[in-house]
Amino acid sequence: MKNIKTFAAVLALTSLSFGTFAAEQIGTVSVSGAKTLSGFESQVAAKAQAAGASSYRIVSATGDNQLRGTAVLYK
Template sequence: MNIIKKFAAVVALGLVSFGSFAAQDMGTVQVSGAETLSAFEAQVAAKAEAAGASSYKIVSVAGNDQLRGTAILYK
């Protein structure tokens, strides 16, 4: 019975420490008016840097002449 309690404690601590290393969602940013995907990504990167984000994930881009989309910022 002691072994089971120790095993459960190790598993619980492992899950807690893993969760502390996960990226934290800081929110989303919206970008519009870019003419190319490179320009769109540059605008997202600038907004992420201004917000203090360490990384971002572009989740949507749409448009023909003027691109617009959304990205999630992570700390």
């Protein structure tokens, strides 16, 4: 009986923790022309805020003198 209660508790906590990480992807943005990584991130953050995103994930950033890349937006 104790094993069943423990299993049920673990199952409940697992389902709750997966639910907290669920985020809906609402789109992607492209950024170009930034001179530094912090400038690149600032541009991404501005575009994410304008799109109404609550968070973002930078997927790619490349370049030598001018950075360009993409980010995924989440709500």
